[in-house]
Amino acid sequence: MTRTLPEHIAEQFVAAWNQYDAEQLAAIFVDDADFVNVTGLWWHNKEAIYQAHAYGLGVIFNHSKLESKRTKVRYITDDIATVHARIRLSNQTALAENVPPHIRNTLFLFVVQKIDGIWFCLAAQNAEVQSGKETFIKKEDGSLEAVNYGKFKK
Template sequence: MPKNYKKATEPEDIPALFVEAWMKRDADMLASLFSEDAEFVNVVGLWWHNRYDIREAHAYGFEKIFSESDLVLRKTSVKNLSDDIAVVHARMRLKNQTAKGEVKTPSLRQNIFSFVVQKKEGHWICVSAHNTDIIPGAETNIIDEEGKFKSVNYRK
């Protein structure tokens, strides 16, 4: 992986650079935001344990699932835990995911990323990321008697 990618000078640069790499479909650039031993959990609970696997998963995604997608950063929040560790939450919007099966035009998705970032050698790098889809109107998930996964709201 080339070493000439932009480096995060502030914690909030990580989600902005993530979106930039996504829009370029550049798995190497995206992976450069992560430490060698970073952890990444995606929206369905797939869990990668190092930069190489994070890169490979996103390269596959850019080719098969998100080749025409549009990812937009909507809001960022930073909570500094120390001078060199922070938690960054980022709300994003995804559209134009690749169609699959009966779903000919996938709907807009919104998500929240949690990035744990650490300052190393003068720049910030992600050591852990977790991506969570926002399900409008839902409070939690449930699996029904047939084994089907559903998002539900107990207040309604």
């Protein structure tokens, strides 16, 4: 896929994921790119991004499907832009038999730059969407719970 528009970054990410192709996925990134995943793991270069996704697509997401729901591009300059992409993840690998994970909704932010006519990703971050929730509270056992402070307002 030729990346002649910023939104092609999100499209190629989804296409590579759905083909379980970490090499194609990593191809959208510059060599010194950064990637922060949904749990805050931070990879500092294209090779680390490739390795993490090769593992993820082979073990955690080896039957999964990404579906792009909405994309928004904001140009910062003619050659630099941000791409927000709402993405739905289904069929994540179960941790235990007969306990399939639910469908997840995420929001990706790609910071992209056009280099020699082709758009590349400089940095990406993925956030889990918790509809109607404002933040997370860390519980005593260390787990996180998505909460809405509105119910506590008087």
